[in-house]
Amino acid sequence: MLTEFFTLNRIDPAARSLTYADIPASYTFHLRPKHWSRRKKGYVIGRIVFIPPGTTDVYFLRMLLTKVAGPTSFEDLMTVDGRLCKDYKEACMLRGYLIDDGEPEATMVEVGQWGMPALLRSLFVMILVHSEVADPRKLFETNWRLFADDFSYQTRRTLDMQYFQAPDQYLRNEVIKHIEALLHTHCRSLDDFGLPPPADLGQNLVGNRLICEQLNYDVCMQQRTAEQIYSTLNRGQQDAYHNIMNSVDEGAGKFFFLYGHGGTGKTYLYNTIIAKLRSQQKIVLVVASSGIAATLLPDGSTGHSRFKIPINIVKKGTQLAELLQQTSLIVWDEAPMTHRFCFEALNKTLCDLMGVPFSGPTFRPFGGKTVLLGGDFRQILPVIPGGGREETLNASIIRSPLWLHCHLLCLQQNMRINHDVINERLVFDGMTFPQWVLAVGNGTVPAASLDDNNDRAWINIPTCLVLPPNGDSIAPIVDFVFHGLLDSYRSVSFLKNRAVITPTNETVSRINASVLSCIPEETKTYYSTDSLCTESTDDSELENLYPVEFLNSLVFNGMPEHELSLKLYTPIMLLRNIDPPAGMCNGTRLMVVHLGTNAIKGIILTGTYEGTVVAIPRIALNFSEHKWPFTMKRRQFPVRLCYAMTINKSQGQTLDRAGVFLPKPVFSHGQLYVAISRVRSAAGLRFLIHNDSSLPTNCTKNVVYTELYSELIFQGNSEGFFFNSRLHISSPSLPYIFSYHYLYSRTWT
Known part of the structure; x- marks a missing residue:
């Protein structure tokens, strides 16, 4: 059967796209005379006899037959880039199927x-x-x-x-x-x-290198930057600026939360405060919950890397301890995404370092350090594997005892969405596009129950934003987002400003593969080397129970795929924080400009490091899931194609053109809001919805935990305040954050 497979590849071009394991799905083997012919009916899954992992040549021959498409002879299998290898193991090594010590x-x-x-x-x-x-x-x-x-x-x-x-x-x-x-x-x-x-x-x-790095700034330039930005702040931003600066200057050590929907200028305000304090030679630690948000902040890093989360004990007298003791302000963006236990652990660490009790009348949150958290509770909350609504809410910072000490600042004016004719046009139920986006986030868009769960969560999407479906095809959404792709696929500005957004990784892979097939460049495929971690189990039989092909088939969230196909000028996204100080964070988007054997050369598309040329090596990544009795090690480039991305990964991205593809409804709080708030204009947003035949194609689920907003008020400190220009109650029966107005006379209405 094998030698006739080689013969088939020599005479039939259609067979050369298949591996030996795949050939039975399209061809059938005849014993007399021995030959392969096109399959006319039925479906068969091929299986090659199992060979236990080892060093025998047969094992490596089997590995090649499961991965190499269209070989015409044994010599062809052993030839890599025109070089005839001495054995099958060397061929596997050169093709990247094995870990090479060199x-x-x-x-x-x-x-x-x-x-x-x-x-x-x-x-x-x-x-x-x-x-x-x-x-x-x-x-x-x-x-x-x-x-x-x-x-x-x-x-x-x-x-x-x-x-x-x-x-x-x-x-x-x-x-x-x-x-x-x-x-x-x-x-x-x-x-x-x-x-x-x-x-x-x-x-x-x-002396302390960490402290020196945080003081290594041009004071005059920082002062000029602070003055320039401050002059452009709106009223709400200025009020928040003065409250935070007063806390730092007076040593009040207040705990603030800067609340505002996407585009209200939270990052802009952070930059003003950071520049001002650094011009005064004060230490500001700037972190974010996600890597992509960290790249938008000056010298930002992720909270996990800066504060060693999960937090190890920070011993007094160490450089990190001295840095924390001398810090004047901690800024933490996208805080709603982070589990509240991270903030509570940081609080205990700072209290210990500053000699402040953890509780009692003299307790001061975060050891008396001024801490500024920021974000939008309409967006995605902490991800709890297997957790439901209540588990997710309990993980939120508003359920932490620290929230009782929080001073809430609110920004409302949207600085991202363009106030053009398209955005100001009424799109749904008397609302303009910016108003509709906020209504989706607040959960105030009229909703109905259309499924067996009896959840009043189904909303209508404005007709002007919905693309007519074409069966199960993804073509309508791809055509909208990447219109003119063949003329602009090499353009950095074209790639960085558009993407398809969808809830699941499975759909992301489908869209990426479809768009990649349209790019007129040569495909280069990288294969991972997968193995079981020796420290994950003492049972040597697991290697026989879970062969390499099975490990290759596993897909975990946040893990690069075993088979990574790329082309020149394609957009990719990093899946790991491999060099945050250089802008290489989880979520960073890049354009491929060189595909080497052992490294990928890319140009960063967005953020502070836009335009920077970087090199991405293969790295070793460990993954485990409770349903598997082992930890798997995968050595692969930590990237994936990024013509499409999941809604969770899109958080923090700003696009000119986004297509929201919903083969299934969203399943978590804030996902729909995050998807529609990525764009600056309604003209750059379209939906493609594939519902069951019993449901209309312009409706989908909007999952919002509305109780979150009521707790945002009632658990807040009585001194918390909102910078609202007027009282606005959108629904008398539902308590939303805009139901209260803190007057500058310090009286409540």
Whole structure:
């Protein structure tokens, strides 16, 4: 059967797109005479005899037959990029199916052909932190000269000596110092990887490096930035600015929450406060709950990386402890996404460091530090695996005892949505587009019960925003979002401003594959190497129960796929925080400009680091689910195509054109609101809804936990306030946040 499979591929071009395992689905085998012919009816799933994992040639031959399409001979299977391998194992290695101990070195050599020294140093640190390097010191000693080219140039320029050759000892030492600084941004050290320390202990000259990094700003430039931005703040932003600044200046240590829907200028206000305090040489720690939001903040990082969440004990006397003690303000964006236990753990850590009791009359939240959380409770709440409505609400910060001490600030004026003719046009029930977006988030759009669950959650979508369905086809939404794709697929501005948004990863993969097939570039496919973590179980029989092909088929949320197909100029999204200080965070979107064997070269599309060229290596990722009795290790590029993205991943993104594809309704609080609030204008938003035949195609579910908004008021401190211009009650029977107005005379109405 195998040799006739080779013969079939030589004579039938249609068979060359199939692997040996796939061929029975389209062809049938005849014993007399032995040959394959096109299948006329029925459906068969192919199965190759199982070979236990090992080092035998048959095992690696089997691996090739499950992955290589259209081989014409055994020699063809063993040929990779025109090179005939000595055996099947080497062929598997060169094709990327096996973990190659020499891959880190090969990655450095490959990127060294086009990468600058600073990029190579960052790549070296990424490989150390996220991959398993057998001998980090050997990798350093082999490549340190690649890292030092810019130091040689800088030395010649400083000395004004064109042909001066800096001593190797000096250059090597400069490289070590810079790598040490990069490792510190990942909270790691040279000692962790057995690397030599710098010859001169420069860190003793600067004292606490973490503190020095937070004070390393141009004071005059920060002052000019603060003054310039402040002059453009609206009334609500100015009032919030003064309340926060007064708390810092007076040492009041208040706990604030800046509440506002998308586009009300929360990030703009953060930037003003940060610039002002840094111009005064005060320390501001800036974090966000998601990587994409962190890239929009000046020197932002994720809360998990900055505060070591899940929090380890921060010992007094350490550099991190000293940094926290000297911090004047902590800014945390997209706080509603984070589990309240993270904030409570941070509170206990700061109370311990500042000597403040955890409870009682002298208790001060967060140890007396001024803390500014921000976000929109209309958006997605903490994700609780397997959790329901009550579990999700209990994980929210408003259910924390800390919320009793919170001072609530509110921004209402939308600065993102354009006030053009299209947006001001009435789209539904007497509302303009901006009003309708907020009504969806508040849950005040008229809803009905249309399913067996008897939930009054089904709402009508304005007809002007709905595309007519074409059976089960995704073509209408793809055509709207990527109109003119073939003419603009290489354009950065075209790719960064549009995407299809949908609830599930399964649908995302379907749309990405469909759009990728339209791009007139050569496809390059990367395969992951999957294995069971040896520390996850002591049962050696699991390797036989769960063969490699089964591990290849597993898909976890946030995990790159086993088979990753990319083309030049395609948009991709990072799935891990691999280098947050360089803008490479979970959710960062990039455009591919080079597809190497061991590294991908990309250009960051959005955020503070827009336009930066980066290198992405393969990294090792561990995954586990309660239904599997093991932890799986997958070595793959931590990216996925990004013509489409899930609603959860779209949070924090701003687009000119977004298509919301709903083959099934949303299933979590705030998802529909997040999807429709990604755009600046109603002209850039369209829906494609595939409902059951019994339901109209212009209605869908809107899941909103309305009790959240009432608790937002009633659990707040009596000194909390809203900057509203007038009292507005949208529904007398439902308590929403806009039902109250805090007058500047400090009396409640």
